[in-house]
Amino acid sequence: MESAATRSHFEKLESKVDEGVGNVIEWLALVRRFKLRRSEKVTTHGCALLRDSSLRRKLGSEVWTVYEQVAIAAMDCQCLDVSKMCIEVLIAKFPNSARVGRLEGMLYEAKGQWQQAETKYQTLLELQPSDAFAYKRKVAIAKAQGNLGAAIEALKQYLDTFMADQEAWRELAEIYIALQKYSQAAFCYEELILMETANATWHLMYAEVQYTLGGLENLRIARKYYASAIKLSAGKNLRSLYGLCMCSAVLSQTKGRAKDEEGTELQSLASSVIMKKYKEKCPNKARLVTSFLEKQKL
Amino acid sequence: MAVDLVVGLLGIAALGHAAFSTVQYRNILKVTEEAFLWPPFYVIIEICISLVLCFWAALRVPGQFLPVLPDLEEDRLAQLTENVDFMTFNHRGRIFPLKIDEGLNLND
Numbered sequence: 001m002e003s004a005a006t007r008s009h010f011e012k013l014e015s016k017v018d019e020g021v022g023n024v025i026e027w028l029a030l031v032r033r034f035k036l037r038r039s040e041k042v043t044t045h046g047c048a049l050l051r052d053s054s055l056r057r058k059l060g061s062e063v064w065t066v067y068e069q070v071a072i073a074a075m076d077c078q079c080l081d082v083s084k085m086c087i088e089v090l091i092a093k094f095p096n097s098a099r100v101g102r103l104e105g106m107l108y109e110a111k112g113q114w115q116q117a118e119t120k121y122q123t124l125l126e127l128q129p130s131d132a133f134a135y136k137r138k139v140a141i142a143k144a145q146g147n148l149g150a151a152i153e154a155l156k157q158y159l160d161t162f163m164a165d166q167e168a169w170r171e172l173a174e175i176y177i178a179l180q181k182y183s184q185a186a187f188c189y190e191e192l193i194l195m196e197t198a199n200a201t202w203h204l205m206y207a208e209v210q211y212t213l214g215g216l217e218n219l220r221i222a223r224k225y226y227a228s229a230i231k232l233s234a235g236k237n238l239r240s241l242y243g244l245c246m247c248s249a250v251l252s253q254t255k256g257r258a259k260d261e262e263g264t265e266l267q268s269l270a271s272s273v274i275m276k277k278y279k280e281k282c283p284n285k286a287r288l289v290t291s292f293l294e295k296q297k298l
Numbered sequence: 299m300a301v302d303l304v305v306g307l308l309g310i311a312a313l314g315h316a317a318f319s320t321v322q323y324r325n326i327l328k329v330t331e332e333a334f335l336w337p338p339f340y341v342i343i344e345i346c347i348s349l350v351l352c353f354w355a356a357l358r359v360p361g362q363f364l365p366v367l368p369d370l371e372e373d374r375l376a377q378l379t380e381n382v383d384f385m386t387f388n389h390r391g392r393i394f395p396l397k398i399d400e401g402l403n404l405n406d
Contacts, residue, residue, distance in 0.1 A: 035379040035380060036379070036380060036382075037382055037385065039391075040396055043398065044396070044398070047398055074396075074398075076385065076391070077395060077396035078387075078391070078395035079395060079396050079398050081398075106387075109387055110387040112388065136383045139384060140383075140384050140385065140386050143384065143386055144386035144387065144388050167379075167383055167384070168384075170378075171384045198368040199368070231369070232368045234369035
């Protein structure tokens, strides 16, 4: 989760790093902080950083975190030699560490040796039953094998203990959507809205799930949540503006003659905002959008 | 920043002075054997001034206020994090491993 201001700072830094002039250490720290998945760049820049012993000394104690980061990124790029080397360095420094144990498990996963990975996480959990990360990796193993049912069961078991974990709720919602179990996904998004009311994305996702479910009552709920997503994003989220238009259009169709004034007003307001945006940012597509929105209104 | 800190210290000093004056005033009252009803008027004024000064310092010294409203431009969420805790490695990028030059030594 990050705001627009920090985001633009990060993007500037990243383009500098790509040119080879930026501060790689700061960039790696930001990637960790924002939990981004820039695996290729992290592997190449991280390897270059770790190869240089003077730069390693400059990192101080942060060097071990960078080793961990590069190890995971290298697994994501299938550079198993690099990640194995990083893990060996970490094992030499921290023998018997659970955090390094995870990395070993993840290396098994990257090789596709699910059984070994599973046993590794199981031993980690026996040593430390409150190891949330090992639970999460077990979910990931089930997901990677395409066994979404088992992933759901594992996630449910995890969420029984760690109920405040937003990422897990989000993951569960996404898996339910992949299985087209929309009402269960809606429940997960309700939890997320309760946990983080000010985040417009959860309102938007909830509205979309309700819209997909269909039916008069669910469409009304969807319209409400689209509206709150627009409010929380100050009308800058085009996806929710479009959603509101579509939702109102369907509602006015299903109701037939008994039109509600509120719905049509909302729709015309939302479409006027969309039009304004297109005229500002992309004038050559404005005509296309106008005709689409006019069709929705009928 | 430094000015604001000085303002705050002045406020605290004024508060201390007000307390000291009140104690002295009560000692005088004990000598003249009158009942203590209110602290003298200038002490109340001094306390009010010190309140304002301390308020000023408390609002200014710790730094700028951060935005809290979700719909402000600089505070708006631009993107969700990728769920890296649940990341899986058997994606299509697996077929095209990244080329890193051989013989690299990460811990010489």
